[in-house]
Amino acid sequence: MRGLLFTSSKSSSPSTQSPARTPVSHHHLTFSASIQEEDLLYAEQVIKRWDLDSTKHDCLFTVDRREARQFIKSVKNLQSAMHLFVSENASSEKIIHAQKLMQIAMKRLEKEFYQILSANRDVLDSESVSNRSSRARSSVSDDENAWEEDDRGSTSGTTVSDGDRVTVSEMVMADLKSIADCMIGSGYGKECVKIYKILRKSIVDETMYNLGVEKYSLNQINKMSWEVIEPKIKAWLHALKVALKSLFYGERILCDYVFSSSDKIRESCFSEICKERAVMLFEFPELVARSKKSMDRMFRTLDMYSAIFDQWSDIEMIFAFDATAVVRTQAVTSYAKLGEAVRAMLTDFETVLQKEASKAPVNGGGIHPLTRYVMNYLVFLSDYIESLSEILADWPLDHVTSPLPESYFSAMNSDVSSTVSARIAWLLLVLLCKIDAVAELYKDVAQSYLFLVNNLNYVVSKVSNSNLRLLIGEDWLEKHKQKVKQYAGNYERMGWSKVISSLPANPTVENLSIEEARDCFRRFNLEFNEACQKQSTWVISDHKLRDEIKISLSKKIFPAYQTLYERFREHFRGVHSVVRYAPDDLGNYLSDLFHGAGAPGSSNTSSHSSSSLSRSR
Structure with a gap:
């Protein structure tokens, strides 16, 4: 090695340098292989410890999270070793042995993935997932580091205090992600995805069924009475809100997180899990819009239109994948059909009103x-x-x-x-x-x-x-x-002019004779009685307006009559045919008007006004 590293470039030639490279490569491969073999031996110990055919432990991730991390790390090391062995000799016994170990590991991870998904439905519900903390929405690398550093033991049946750094749902999601990344990276993504689709789709189907979302045909909707359809619309409005704010949104977050290593997988997973039910959800408004039109259906139709209108940004965001374009298309179709239905009903309303x-x-x-x-x-x-x-x-x-x-x-x-x-x-x-x-x-x-x-x-x-x-x-x-x-x-x-004109314009004048006063009383009695009789069944529905008109009439009648009454009542004392009403009686009679309950005095007038009206009849 020393000679190779410090050979002078001046004394070297292309022909003499070439043989020197082979020992470097050979020594390097030998060193790497020895390291990989050690990793393989350690990986074999960890993987075989959790062989489904030999271990009694049900769930690795439940028993010991440190061991779970070591297991994942061992699988990754095994994979690296396999790449090296393939580069040396694709048919070596080491490759065959490594492949057997990988199959053992994948069976264990496949079972772990299934058990975690099955046992943690309560913490993987859409609402919990959609309300994940800001930490759980951080980058993928941060999530991986958090999982690798987490030393807690169990992700199932654990009570997590408010002060814990990571919530139970985040722990479970981190476990799922680590398994998914490992299986996909090892070429076993299909098995992992199959389990995920089956279990999560069953949850979506069950939730939508409980929300009352069912498959209907136009013929079925047309046969339903409005009394049957309206409660279904109410249920749909609630279902849409839950589906977009919680169910589909939560599934999208979970899918994106667990399968963040593959855009293709997370798109296909989310599409297969949610697309069918989402299309069914948005088909219902279209069927209602295309069914029989009636003015009484206007407001429920507008409710559905407004619901889609208000939540369109959520629809676009959740179903942004190309694979879920059919959901967006169906929502747009329903939206347009509802608008057309509103126009049709508004036209009918205008036509009926004009006719x-x-x-x-x-x-x-x-x-x-x-x-x-x-x-x-x-x-x-x-x-x-x-x-x-x-x-x-x-x-x-x-x-x-x-x-x-x-x-x-x-x-x-x-x-x-x-x-x-x-x-x-x-x-x-x-x-x-x-x-x-x-x-x-x-x-x-x-x-x-x-x-x-x-x-x-x-x-x-x-x-x-x-x-x-x-x-x-x-x-x-x-x-x-x-x-x-x-x-x-x-x-x-028009209704009281004769009553008002029967009274003198200025009853205080001194030259009003007794006979003239007698005539005023007689004419007033006649006209007031006739007006009250005629209007006894008339109605003023608004109580404020009723009071205003009564006050206005009182101001026009009461002052003139009271002056006439006070000045001449002594002259006609005891002669009831002339002075038939006391000033207070007028107010009582007017207060009984405009209720539409019959003649004034029939229910709540004073005894004096009742007897007076009886004599006048």
Whole structure:
């Protein structure tokens, strides 16, 4: 060696240098082989100690994690030795012996891999895996070092305190990864992958079944009543959230981690484990969207659309592999079909609303059923502004036969989709036209205005207290609040003008004679009684509006009557046919109005007002 290393380059020639290289290579190979043989002997001791045919121990990784690390290291050394032996003599007895040892080792690791996966389902559940610590999401090399340095004994049945450096789930995952890396590196990846796919797929299948995700055909969905489909949609919404936030996400993390040494393997594993159930999950919305259309299905359809819309980033991230492209495609298809279904149902809603024609007025001038239905429908729609903006983005309001005036949109909120605002505004306008048409059916003009007060106030209230306010704008709201006040004023004028005009404009004038006062009382009695009788079944649904109108009527009637009453009641004492009502009676009668419960005084009026009304009849 000394002579070879220190031979002068000047005295050397190509012909004399060439023989010198052979001894170097030979000595080097001899030295390496001796080291490998020692490693092989040590590996043989460790591997045979855990031969499935001879050992009584069930699980290496459960019994002694130090021994488990030595076993993995021995397998890697065995593999290195085999490479060296092959380079020397591919058919040597050493190769055959090493191959037998490798088969023993792989059978043990195969069993270990199966037992760890089977025994630790509770710590490998998707939620635990998806909530792994930041340490467990570190680089692969860090994970390998952590596993090699971990001296704890068992990964099964161990209680890990909060202060431990590594959680039980991370320990288990590290064990699985070390086995997978070793088997794949040794050329036994197929056996490892097969076990993993079978066990993890069974967990995914079981979880999805428990979440209520089943395979349906379009024919099956069409045969189901809405009462059957709606609970299934609710279950689907819950299942989607669990699947994306926990199940599929957790499986993706676990797969990526355990098979980080091979992109191809981790992709094929995740695809085979989750693809079938994921496609089934996203098929259901498409089937519902393609089934029978009904306006009542609108909001559940929007729920499914919004769920996919809101979680699209998760869908793309989890199923980013080429092998799972079919899942993304199915999600996009369902998303598009749900949007088409919403458009179809919205068109049906508009058509039904425009064709609606009421042939009879509502009793008492109350809120029309159409007003209630349409406004509640629109309020629910306004909760889906973001989804509707997507659905209606390229669906302009060009089918409307009589376009809305430009001024109708001047107050629209620019922060939301103008397409959604325009469509909602159009539907509101159609509804208000229907309300006007029903108002014309009333024979009594005062009751017609009361109907307009009730219905327009209901519309305004619903807009004011919902997301419709964002769509329609403050100007629209203020404009229609003023209309409510205008209609209320018209009602008071048409319904109570004769009562008000029966009283003197200035009852304090000295030249009002007793006979003139008598005539005032008689006319007032007649008109007030008639107004109360006529309006005894009329309704003002909103209690605040009801109180405002009562107060307004009281201010118009009570002061003039009280002055007349106080000045002339002494002249007509005991003559009930002339002075029929005390001032307090008027308030009692007015307080009984607009409840739609019958004649005033029938339930909660004072005894005096009840007897007075009885005499007036």
